[in-house]
Amino acid sequence: MTAPLFNRMALIGVGLIGSSIARAARAQGLVRSIVATARSVETRARVAELGIADRVVDSNLAAVEGADLVILCIPVGQCGAVAEEIAPRLAPGAILSDVGSVKAAIVRDVGPHVPAGVHFVPAHPVAGTENSGPDAGFAELFINRWCILTPPEGTDPGATDKLATFWSALGANVETMTPEHHDLVLAITSHLPHLIAYTIVGTADELEQVTRSEVLKFSAGGFRDFTRIAASDPTMWRDVFLANKDAVLEMLGTFSEDLATLTRAIRRGDGDTLFELFTRTRAIRRGIVSIGQDSDTPDFGRPHE
Amino acid sequence: MTAPLFNRMALIGVGLIGSSIARAARAQGLVRSIVATARSVETRARVAELGIADRVVDSNLAAVEGADLVILCIPVGQCGAVAEEIAPRLAPGAILSDVGSVKAAIVRDVGPHVPAGVHFVPAHPVAGTENSGPDAGFAELFINRWCILTPPEGTDPGATDKLATFWSALGANVETMTPEHHDLVLAITSHLPHLIAYTIVGTADELEQVTRSEVLKFSAGGFRDFTRIAASDPTMWRDVFLANKDAVLEMLGTFSEDLATLTRAIRRGDGDTLFELFTRTRAIRRGIVSIGQDSDTPDFGRPHE
Ligand SMILES: NC(=O)c1ccc[n+]([C@@H]2O[C@H](COP(=O)([O-])OP(=O)(O)OC[C@H]3O[C@@H](n4cnc5c(N)ncnc54)[C@H](OP(=O)(O)O)[C@@H]3O)[C@@H](O)[C@H]2O)c1
Ligand SMILES: NC(=O)c1ccc[n+]([C@@H]2O[C@H](COP(=O)([O-])OP(=O)(O)OC[C@H]3O[C@@H](n4cnc5c(N)ncnc54)[C@H](OP(=O)(O)O)[C@@H]3O)[C@@H](O)[C@H]2O)c1
Numbered sequence: 241m242t243a244p245l246f247n248r249m250a251l252i253g254v255g256l257i258g259s260s261i262a263r264a265a266r267a268q269g270l271v272r273s274i275v276a277t278a279r280s281v282e283t284r285a286r287v288a289e290l291g292i293a294d295r296v297v298d299s300n301l302a303a304v305e306g307a308d309l310v311i312l313c314i315p316v317g318q319c320g321a322v323a324e325e326i327a328p329r330l331a332p333g334a335i336l337s338d339v340g341s342v343k344a345a346i347v348r349d350v351g352p353h354v355p356a357g358v359h360f361v362p363a364h365p366v367a368g369t370e371n372s373g374p375d376a377g378f379a380e381l382f383i384n385r386w387c388i389l390t391p392p393e394g395t396d397p398g399a400t401d402k403l404a405t406f407w408s409a410l411g412a413n414v415e416t417m418t419p420e421h422h423d424l425v426l427a428i429t430s431h432l433p434h435l436i437a438y439t440i441v442g443t444a445d446e447l448e449q450v451t452r453s454e455v456l457k458f459s460a461g462g463f464r465d466f467t468r469i470a471a472s473d474p475t476m477w478r479d480v481f482l483a484n485k486d487a488v489l490e491m492l493g494t495f496s497e498d499l500a501t502l503t504r505a506i507r508r509g510d511g512d513t514l515f516e517l518f519t520r521t522r523a524i525r526r527g528i529v530s531i532g533q534d535s536d537t538p539d540f541g542r543p544h545e
Numbered sequence: 546m547t548a549p550l551f552n553r554m555a556l557i558g559v560g561l562i563g564s565s566i567a568r569a570a571r572a573q574g575l576v577r578s579i580v581a582t583a584r585s586v587e588t589r590a591r592v593a594e595l596g597i598a599d600r601v602v603d604s605n606l607a608a609v610e611g612a613d614l615v616i617l618c619i620p621v622g623q624c625g626a627v628a629e630e631i632a633p634r635l636a637p638g639a640i641l642s643d644v645g646s647v648k649a650a651i652v653r654d655v656g657p658h659v660p661a662g663v664h665f666v667p668a669h670p671v672a673g674t675e676n677s678g679p680d681a682g683f684a685e686l687f688i689n690r691w692c693i694l695t696p697p698e699g700t701d702p703g704a705t706d707k708l709a710t711f712w713s714a715l716g717a718n719v720e721t722m723t724p725e726h727h728d729l730v731l732a733i734t735s736h737l738p739h740l741i742a743y744t745i746v747g748t749a750d751e752l753e754q755v756t757r758s759e760v761l762k763f764s765a766g767g768f769r770d771f772t773r774i775a776a777s778d779p780t781m782w783r784d785v786f787l788a789n790k791d792a793v794l795e796m797l798g799t800f801s802e803d804l805a806t807l808t809r810a811i812r813r814g815d816g817d818t819l820f821e822l823f824t825r826t827r828a829i830r831r832g833i834v835s836i837g838q839d840s841d842t843p844d845f846g847r848p849h850e
Contacts, residue, residue: 366766425760426766428748446803455829456829456838460672463733464838468830469767470823471826474820474827482819494751506790517747522779524761531762533761533764534764534769534773
């Protein structure tokens with residue numbers, strides 16, 4: 241238990257990320273009280289039932305009242321409008337943050353609405369699963385994952401430090417970078433992989449020569465892992481691609497060139513080029529396992545042994 | 546325990562697949578004895594140490610002597626030469642099979658060497674992990690996975706049935722199809738996913754704007770899952786792409802068109818097209834989970850709760 245860093249934390253949106261923050265912040269004693277809200281009556285009722293917030297309120301405005309930490313845990317495309325809505329009630333000295341998977345668009349859309357005296361520190365915890373909603377969250381989600389802060393120029397360093405301390409206490413490693421660099425990094429480590437997974441699952445579903453039943457039955461050969469990623473929330477991901485268009489298009493360009501090179505190698509029967517690449521990519525896997533960002537237990541679709 | 550189906554099973558190659566067959570066949574009492582061999586002294590020594598075969602011999606020729614079931618568990622590109630090598634010692638009435646991930650090329654390369662009186666029944670268990678070698682195998686690998694048999698025209702139905710019974714006893718569901726159809730189905734459910742994963746991991750590794758260290762640290766956003774696939778054995782996969790060139794190129798063509806459509810939607814800010822696809826792909830995931838080809842436990846890189 242750490243001493244509480246904040247008096248009242250307001251969570252706007254209580255899905256996978258918001259509910260994980262609530263659970264972890266309470267488990268660590270980081271905030272004296274948690275006020276939460278979500279768009280629908282159903283989600284608010286479920287959050288109340290789960291008991292992960294001290295108070296569940298009906299409106300975004302009511303939620304932020306008196307909060308010294310406000311975190312937007314909603315799809316990227318909603319952040320601008322919600323910031324505009326809550327701005328009049330944000331307490332002076334409060335920290336306003338978010339968890340959006342894109343950062344330049346958040347700075348562009350939210351920044352202009354932030355009242356003087358409120359500290360705007362955008363954040364992105366790079367952690368998640370393919371599930372959504374308040375039941376999907378768990379307190380351990382952020383442990384040994386990275387949380388990236390992208391404070392706009394001129395942000396009070398004290399506010400940034402305080403939010404960094406908060407995320408560290410949730411178990412995350414914290415790094416600070418510009419919103420633009422964040423968007424490039426995530427375009428390759430997250431956005432492009434999702435786009436590719438969505439595409440190939442769609443391709444498989446529309447083939448004339450291979451039935452959907454065959455695709456499902458024989459999915460254990462690799463396809464299965466793509467469907468997991470392609471099961472992620474459609475609203476969240478639509479917003480990500482619309483908000484990070486330039487970086488995603490840039491990475492897509494490079495990927496397409498590389499795919500063309502490999503296609504040519506296959507067409508020509510050039511085994512050496514294939515072998516060389518397939519050997520190089522193994523080293524990257526080893527790197528990810530060695531820094532603890534994935535387990536080296538083979539995943540074959542169910543527990544074994 | 547079933548009554549033994551075969552008297553002596555010879556395994557040529559004892560990696561992930563061969564060693565899993567050995568373990569499972571013994572656990573189920575399907576064969577009276579297992580003779581195994583592998584190319585290198587090291588692997589043979591390790592197999593002897595593991596004790597998963599009754600006898601480990603030094604040569605492919607010695608292995609098949611007196612066996613009524615011979616299974617080639619080696620990379621696809623090796624099968625033709627090994628079939629030619631062992632042909633003179635194959636016992637009349639024996640079943641010769643394999644586990645190669647491509648089937649038309651196997652029929653083309655192995656078929657001509659099969660002596661009269663020997664039954665050639667190619668097979669492909671659609672099950673695996675990203676690991677290789679004799680230590681990677683386990684007896685449960687094939688349970689509730691599919692094994693595809695692709696007997697060439699004119700194959701003795703009794704031999705096909707007997708091999709089907711063997712694979713069922715290992716826990717697999719068995720399906721029979723032509724080698725050509727197998728290669729199309731696997732091109733989309735396995736080969737293209739691997740090619741895409743190898744490509745994107747390679748792309749990430751060569752970017753100028755994003756360092757390798759950043760790629761590793763922030764891989765939890767989706768990239769991580771691709772690196773698992775892209776850590777698969779380079780020799781095996783080089784052989785797969787060389788041997789299933791036409792079907793892979795065909796699927797690549799369709800995939801590239803679909804990717805171009807999605808790229809255009811992003812460029813134009815057409816959120817509806819993205820949302821529609823992202824919603825459709827979720828249904829496929831549900832199908833895979835509902836038929837038991839993957840678990841619905843979220844994978845976030847380590848066990849939790
Ligand atoms: N999922 C991941 O892996 C992941 C990882 C890192 C960051 N993120 C980011 O985290 C954010 C939330 O993602 P999530 O996975 O937690 O989503 P989620 O599980 O779908 O939850 C979204 C929550 O936001 C609420 N909401 C939406 N619009 C709202 C509005 N205008 N006012 C108030 N509440 C609103 C929803 O309420 P209702 O249920 O009532 O609609 C729901 O409670 C996104 O920006 C995403 O980019 C996600
Ligand atoms: N991995 C999968 O997920 C998977 C799934 C289904 C089917 N398959 C197919 O199964 C086959 C084997 O794959 P695997 O993953 O088991 O490979 P692996 O773990 O790399 O094992 C390959 C084995 O073949 C031996 N070998 C190679 N060339 C040989 C030769 N000329 N003579 C005798 N032994 C030789 C190797 O011996 P050394 O160790 O001495 O080199 C090793 O024991 C491949 O055709 C693959 O397409 C693989």
